[in-house]
Amino acid sequence: MLLAPETIADFNQQHLDSHRRKLAYWTDEVGAAETIIEKLIAFQIAIPSWALGTGGTRFGRFGGGGEPRNLDEKIADVGLLHALNRSSGAISLHIPWDIPTDPEATRQLAAHYGLRFDAVNSNTFQDQPTGQAHSYKFGSLQHTDAAVRRQAIEHNIEVIRHGVALGSDSLTVWLSDGSCFPGQLNFRKAFDRTLDSLQQIYAALPDAWKLFVEYKAFEPNFYSMTVGDWGSSLLYATKLGPKAYTLVDLGHHLPNANIEQIVAILLHEGKLGGFHFNDSKYGDDDLTAGSIKPYQLFLIFNELVDGMDARGMDHATGLGWMIDASHNVKDPLEDLLQSVDAIQMAYAQALLVDRAALEEARETNDVVQAQELLQDAFRTDVRPLVAEANRRAGGALNPLALFRRQNVRRQLISERGLKTVATGL
Numbered sequence: 001m002l003l004a005p006e007t008i009a010d011f012n013q014q015h016l017d018s019h020r021r022k023l024a025y026w027t028d029e030v031g032a033a034e035t036i037i038e039k040l041i042a043f044q045i046a047i048p049s050w051a052l053g054t055g056g057t058r059f060g061r062f063g064g065g066g067e068p069r070n071l072d073e074k075i076a077d078v079g080l081l082h083a084l085n086r087s088s089g090a091i092s093l094h095i096p097w098d099i100p101t102d103p104e105a106t107r108q109l110a111a112h113y114g115l116r117f118d119a120v121n122s123n124t125f126q127d128q129p130t131g132q133a134h135s136y137k138f139g140s141l142q143h144t145d146a147a148v149r150r151q152a153i154e155h156n157i158e159v160i161r162h163g164v165a166l167g168s169d170s171l172t173v174w175l176s177d178g179s180c181f182p183g184q185l186n187f188r189k190a191f192d193r194t195l196d197s198l199q200q201i202y203a204a205l206p207d208a209w210k211l212f213v214e215y216k217a218f219e220p221n222f223y224s225m226t227v228g229d230w231g232s233s234l235l236y237a238t239k240l241g242p243k244a245y246t247l248v249d250l251g252h253h254l255p256n257a258n259i260e261q262i263v264a265i266l267l268h269e270g271k272l273g274g275f276h277f278n279d280s281k282y283g284d285d286d287l288t289a290g291s292i293k294p295y296q297l298f299l300i301f302n303e304l305v306d307g308m309d310a311r312g313m314d315h316a317t318g319l320g321w322m323i324d325a326s327h328n329v330k331d332p333l334e335d336l337l338q339s340v341d342a343i344q345m346a347y348a349q350a351l352l353v354d355r356a357a358l359e360e361a362r363e364t365n366d367v368v369q370a371q372e373l374l375q376d377a378f379r380t381d382v383r384p385l386v387a388e389a390n391r392r393a394g395g396a397l398n399p400l401a402l403f404r405r406q407n408v409r410r411q412l413i414s415e416r417g418l419k420t421v422a423t424g425l
């Protein structure tokens with residue numbers, strides 16, 4: 001479904017007086033407000049094609065209805081999100097869940113909604129029901145059998161071809177490769193085989209492309225993961241070459257890992273390539289960004305802003321910004337609106353940090369002042385700035401409220417039916 005610009009304008013008009021009162025503090029008191037609003041408008045977060053339907057656990061799945069039945073409807077859903085917040089201007093596809101049959105038509109459809117194609121994702125963590133000769137039960141790029149590795153390499157190269165046809169410029173490789181029991185795997189051989197396979201994929205990358213090596217601490221393998229942490233990802237990326245980078249998925253760490261420190265060092269080394277936003281209480285929970293640990297999200301953005309500025313990188317285009325989430329009990333589109341909003345807030349708060357004062361506090365070991373400076377930014381209500389950025393870009397002052405007022409889910413159910421199931425997680 002399409003959201004008419006007049007519907008958004010009408011909604012904004014109804015809330016404009018209240019919004020202007022809240023924004024007045026910023027425009028009157030804070031010199032940096034305009035800069036922050038401009039940066040927020042430029043900042044776009046890619047929506048994953050696999051997160052537009054209801055997710056599930058291995059215990060069950062409780063669909064909410066109106067899920068997109070094909071790639072065109074997935075693009076329409078992301079287009080709807082982008083119309084509401086003007087900050088979801090990209091889609092990240094998963095192959096083979098979303099193979100475009102007519103790439104030019106798919107490209108045009110995306111352009112119609114103002115969307116571009118972000119990183120394409122390969123899938124060698126499950127066996128496909130048809131057309132697959134070898135099983136990935138014991139791994140893909142690490143497999144002991146060269147024929148399995150070859151099949152996985154060729155799949156990744158095919159994903160690159162789909163990406164090229166759509167105008168994408170990066171490939172994300174996440175491997176479930178590893179082992180479930182001590183003794184099962186020769187770690188050194190698994191590393192060498194994986195590196196050799198990745199090198200063959202890397203060799204097929206077009207010139208301007210990036211390869212993102214995503215790591216994960218555990219699951220589905222529980223004893224060892226062959227790309228299990230940022231250290232091993234960095235090792236692969238370094239050995240592969242300048243087009244290879246580490247991708248950080250917030251849910252792919254062991255509990256209490258200091259992700260902001262990991263981000264700072266990877267960025268400093270020029271090897272941070274992309275991000276998968278989500279939040280978690282325990283592990284790879286794939287919850288809404290900022291829903292459990294908003295301060296951590298802010299601290300990560302604090303390092304991102306600081307590190308990108310130190311390297312002269314463009315915040316909007318220097319890294320791949322993507323959400324990777326699953327929605328078990330929420331409407332997926334509402335959840336994605338919440339995630340984008342949380343990311344925008346954390347970014348705005350990070351832009352507020354007084355960096356000169358923070359460095360001064362650090363150099364003089366003023367621990368209290370350093371903490372105060374960060375918490376002062378984190379405790380600032382930046383919602384009027386985010387709302388203003390959305391409004392100026394043509395979106396809604398409150399995307400979620402408008403989504404609900406328009407009864408979007410009910411309309412999608414009447415268009416698509418109650419029992420539709422989107423391919424994905």
Ligand SMILES: [Mn+2]
Pocket residue numbers: 174214249276324
């Ligand atoms: Mn991920």
